[in-house]
Amino acid sequence: MARKKLTIIATKGSLDWAYPPFILASTAAALDYEVQIFFTFYGLQLLKKELDLKVTPLGNPGMPMPGGMERFMPVLLTAMPFMQRIMTTMMKAKMKKKGVASIEDLRALCQEAEVKLIACQMTVDLFDLKHADFIDGVEFGGAATFFEYAGESDICLYI
Amino acid sequence: MAHDQELDASGLNCPLPILRAKKTLNAMASGQVLHIIATDSGSVRDFDAFAKQTGNELLESREEPENSTT
Numbered sequence: 001m002a003r004k005k006l007t008i009i010a011t012k013g014s015l016d017w018a019y020p021p022f023i024l025a026s027t028a029a030a031l032d033y034e035v036q037i038f039f040t041f042y043g044l045q046l047l048k049k050e051l052d053l054k055v056t057p058l059g060n061p062g063m064p065m066p067g068g069m070e071r072f073m074p075v076l077l078t079a080m081p082f083m084q085r086i087m088t089t090m091m092k093a094k095m096k097k098k099g100v101a102s103i104e105d106l107r108a109l110c111q112e113a114e115v116k117l118i119a120c121q122m123t124v125d126l127f128d129l130k131h132a133d134f135i136d137g138v139e140f141g142g143a144a145t146f147f148e149y150a151g152e153s154d155i156c157l158y159i
Numbered sequence: 160m161a162h163d164q165e166l167d168a169s170g171l172n173c174p175l176p177i178l179r180a181k182k183t184l185n186a187m188a189s190g191q192v193l194h195i196i197a198t199d200s201g202s203v204r205d206f207d208a209f210a211k212q213t214g215n216e217l218l219e220s221r222e223e224p225e226n227s228t229t
Binding site: 027100 | 170171172173174175177178180181198199209212213
């Protein structure tokens with residue numbers, strides 16, 4: 001039986017949105033899918049050697065905060081200095097406590113499972129990034145490269 | 160149940176129990192039995208789905224009360 005194929009487009013570069021692509025890709029690989037993730041725009045952050053991913057309560061009304069703070073905290077307060085850093089630190093601590101894998105670990109598991117990681121060359125150039133900024137094993141390509149694989153895939157997700 | 164290998168995925172959350180199981184199964188021979196312990200409450204359903212999709216037979220699956228030691 002031919003292996004099923006999964007293609008994911010990862011467009012977001014925050015800590016929370018880093019999870020869906022890597023969780024789904026690694027799990028699909030464990031289910032014997034061939035998997036490719038195409039990283040574009042802010043999704044490129046997920047491929048950097050040094051990850052510095054953050055989560056923000058700003059413009060994120062669905063984000064629960066410790067002690068139910070989100071119910072009475074004025075929106076403007078979520079834009080205060082250090083808010084992003086504080087929420088990121090708290091989120092990371094919570095994830096660790098609950099046994100949620102780190103993005104670094106999930107990414108390594110994806111690579112181990114031969115998930116193909118493609119960085120969009122146009123956005124790499126747009127943001128003046130260098131190939132050396134990215135982890136080893138990343139391939140670079142454009143929209144046609146994406147369709148070469150996506151056109152044959154059974155599932156295609158835009159994240 | 161008699162098993163050839165045991166995997167303790169306690170404390171790990173989705174998708175790690177599945178990924179560890181896959182890795183362990185890769186190193187096992189066909190016909191051998193793997194016993195997995197997980198505390199992620201989504202695991203019961205997830206392992207059922209994993210077995211169906213990978214052709215591994217799920218011999219037995221059960222939930223135990225919280226803080227039970229077996």
